[in-house]
Amino acid sequence: MTDKNTGGDVRLSGISKSYGSFTAVHPLDLTVPQGSFFALLGASGCGKTTTLRMIAGLEDPSTGTVFLGDKDVTDLPPYKRPVNTVFQSYALFPHMDISENIAFGLRRRGIKSVKKQVDDMLELVQLGDKAHHKPHQLSGGQQQRVAVARALINHPQVLLLDEPLGALDLKLRRQMQLELKRIQTEVGITFVHVTHDQEEAMTMADQVAVMNGGRVEQLGAPADLYENPQTTFVANFLGTSNLIEAEVLETGADVLVTAGGGKLRIPGDRCTSAVRQGGKVLVGVRPEKISLAHADDAGTIADGRNRVTGRIVDSSFIGVSTQYVVNSPAGAELQVYEQNIERDTRLVPGAEVVLHWNPAHTFGLDAAQDIDAGVETVEDAS
Amino acid sequence: MRTMRWIRKNLVVIAGLLTLAYMILPNLVVMAFSFNKPKGRFNYSWQEFSLDAWKDPCGVADMCESLSLSLQLAAWATVGAVVLGTMIAFALVRYRFRARGAINSLIFLPMAMPEVVMAASLLTLFLNMGVELGFWTVLIAHIMFCLSFVVTAVKARVMSMDPRLEEAARDLYAGPTQTFLRVTLPIAAPGIAAGALLAFALSFDDFIITNFNAGSTVTFPMFVWGSAQRGTPVQINVIGTAMFVLAVLMVMAGQIITNRRKKTATA
Numbered sequence: 001m002t003d004k005n006t007g008g009d010v011r012l013s014g015i016s017k018s019y020g021s022f023t024a025v026h027p028l029d030l031t032v033p034q035g036s037f038f039a040l041l042g043a044s045g046c047g048k049t050t051t052l053r054m055i056a057g058l059e060d061p062s063t064g065t066v067f068l069g070d071k072d073v074t075d076l077p078p079y080k081r082p083v084n085t086v087f088q089s090y091a092l093f094p095h096m097d098i099s100e101n102i103a104f105g106l107r108r109r110g111i112k113s114v115k116k117q118v119d120d121m122l123e124l125v126q127l128g129d130k131a132h133h134k135p136h137q138l139s140g141g142q143q144q145r146v147a148v149a150r151a152l153i154n155h156p157q158v159l160l161l162d163e164p165l166g167a168l169d170l171k172l173r174r175q176m177q178l179e180l181k182r183i184q185t186e187v188g189i190t191f192v193h194v195t196h197d198q199e200e201a202m203t204m205a206d207q208v209a210v211m212n213g214g215r216v217e218q219l220g221a222p223a224d225l226y227e228n229p230q231t232t233f234v235a236n237f238l239g240t241s242n243l244i245e246a247e248v249l250e251t252g253a254d255v256l257v258t259a260g261g262g263k264l265r266i267p268g269d270r271c272t273s274a275v276r277q278g279g280k281v282l283v284g285v286r287p288e289k290i291s292l293a294h295a296d297d298a299g300t301i302a303d304g305r306n307r308v309t310g311r312i313v314d315s316s317f318i319g320v321s322t323q324y325v326v327n328s329p330a331g332a333e334l335q336v337y338e339q340n341i342e343r344d345t346r347l348v349p350g351a352e353v354v355l356h357w358n359p360a361h362t363f364g365l366d367a368a369q370d371i372d373a374g375v376e377t378v379e380d381a382s
Numbered sequence: 383m384r385t386m387r388w389i390r391k392n393l394v395v396i397a398g399l400l401t402l403a404y405m406i407l408p409n410l411v412v413m414a415f416s417f418n419k420p421k422g423r424f425n426y427s428w429q430e431f432s433l434d435a436w437k438d439p440c441g442v443a444d445m446c447e448s449l450s451l452s453l454q455l456a457a458w459a460t461v462g463a464v465v466l467g468t469m470i471a472f473a474l475v476r477y478r479f480r481a482r483g484a485i486n487s488l489i490f491l492p493m494a495m496p497e498v499v500m501a502a503s504l505l506t507l508f509l510n511m512g513v514e515l516g517f518w519t520v521l522i523a524h525i526m527f528c529l530s531f532v533v534t535a536v537k538a539r540v541m542s543m544d545p546r547l548e549e550a551a552r553d554l555y556a557g558p559t560q561t562f563l564r565v566t567l568p569i570a571a572p573g574i575a576a577g578a579l580l581a582f583a584l585s586f587d588d589f590i591i592t593n594f595n596a597g598s599t600v601t602f603p604m605f606v607w608g609s610a611q612r613g614t615p616v617q618i619n620v621i622g623t624a625m626f627v628l629a630v631l632m633v634m635a636g637q638i639i640t641n642r643r644k645k646t647a648t649a
Contacts, residue, residue: 054482056553057553058549058552058553077552077557078549078553079553079554079555079556079557080555083553084553084554085411085549085550085553087546087549087550089544089546091544091547091550092550092552093547093551093565093569094547094569095568095569104551104554104556104564106553108554108555108556108560108564109555148482150554151553151554154555217643234387372639
């Protein structure tokens with residue numbers, strides 16, 4: 001308890017994990033700043049939980065080192081690390097009541113008078129009246145809060161959360177996201193949160209590491225990841241992206257490319273790989289950055305904007321916005337989200353349209369990648 | 383018509399009561415005849431009510447010695463089988479090792495094999511090894527056949543146990559010993575208790591295997607068998623009744639405790 005809240009960063013240096021010939025986590029370097037809310041985001045089997053378990057000490061890394069502050073904890077067993085975990089299944093002890101569950105960590109460290117701290121914790125998670133209930137008498141959301149309290153009472157340097165909201169229904173999940181964020185701000189402990197839900201990661205975390213196939217694809221603040229994806233996986237996994245395959249015509253401050261007969265501009269510094277004349281590049285733009293004009297109004301579009309012509313194949317009204325699917329020579333099934341401010345009644349399936357957007361909102365990705373990487377398929381969505 | 387409807391409505395209760403009667407009746411006969419005062423040496427026909435046997439339960443030569451021996455055997459066999467069986471059950475559920483499948487099926491063998499065969503082969507083994515028959519050979523035999531029942535009971539419990547619970551304990555500063563004592567053992571306890579009860583009952587009333595391997599030692603079942611040839615003292619019924627009543631009381635106490643716990647938990 002002497003090092004309470006003065007721990008410092010979590011640093012993973014070259015840690016990896018293999019099971020036989022299967023590599024769950026490729027050697028990775030990661031620094032989680034002290035006091036931050038950090039999310040490891042990825043689809044199931046991407047190695048995010050294994051990474052978390054290596055920080056907890058529940059899994060031995062095959063290579064590499066785990067640092068808490070300046071201390072190398074790689075060889076410490078879990079019960080000697082100032083780190084606590086909230087498990088996906090909560091793992092509350094079924095034979096103990098709620099207050100005994102919460103007091104477990106303090107008792108194991110030989111602390112005798114735990115009542116005050118347990119009461120404070122119950123207060124923090126708003127379960128004061130449930131102290132003497134057994135875990136099975138609580139709802140999923142309440143059990144989840146007990147699991148958080150049981151870990152937090154120990155004032156760990158780092159709190160690890162393994163898909164803690166996965167078992168809750170959507171409404172409760174939103175509520176618990178805010179709740180967890182509130183608790184984190186209140187106690188100021190470093191949270192490392194594992195999730196497959198990109199919305200959850202973006203709303204809660206200060207920093208997100210997107211993992212794919214045992215590697216960190218990209219690391220950054222949510223807005224930065226969303227606006228500047230470096231790979232097709234990140235572009236597709238975080239929200240939706242329109243990716244158009246194009247050929248480079250000119251390089252420079254602006255890269256001029258051609259796709260389906262039209263010409264598009266990408267700011268040179270937003271291209272992730274070196275572009276050369278005659279080479280290929282993937283042009284990316286988010287659906288909400290695009291404006292839609294009927295072909296008859298093409299003349300009114302300001303100069304200097306990127307344009308793509310096409311035909312609406314589908315539109316769905318979802319209240320705050322309308323989502324259009326547009327087929328064009330440049331690419332099939334382009335997504336466009338239009339705010340419902342002034343609805344143009346001519347924009348119905350079958351209409352000829354022009355998609356236009358500010359070139360500054362365009363990004364260029366290396367064309368050697370799988371264009372559909374990270375696209376959520378029906379089976380993933382569960 | 384109305385009686386038919388009544389019967390149909392209460393069929394489950396009637397069937398249940400009939401089954402209960404079928405199981406309880408022999409016990410009631412044993413109980414009744416513990417208050418008998420037989421004329422000859424055999425306690426097979428009702429004569430008159432008497433408390434003689436209850437006042438002097440150890441009045442028959444060697445009977446209480448055999449009873450005490452049987453209780454000791456059952457106690458030690460239970461301890462041995464529970465310790466070994468719990469460890470085997472954990473090993474079989476938690477670890478992957480060579481011959482795990484084979485051991486898993488071999489453990490059932492003592493349950494499936496005819497007792498006479500097992501008794502005879504054990505005797506052959508002991509004789510060939512030159513071991514003197516007596517308390518220890520019987521104890522070894524009892525632990526062996528109780529083991530499979532304990533393993534089965536504990537295994538079922540351990541299999542339904544979430545391994546994350548132990549990870550959570552380790553994560554919350556409990557070392558290996560603390561994790562075992564505070565989390566693993568309490569959660570596995572119902573399975574272990576069920577196995578222990580089974581082991582005690584099986585060991586206490588085993589006759590065949592014991593008879594083969596006891597040498598000159600006489601357990602309670604062997605005493606009853608032996609005396610049945612020459613006459614049955616009423617005291618046998620007294621012991622039987624006492625055991626029955628004790629078992630029923632224990633079950634009732636258990637029920638009351640669980641009910642009370644449930645009540646306080648919901649209060």
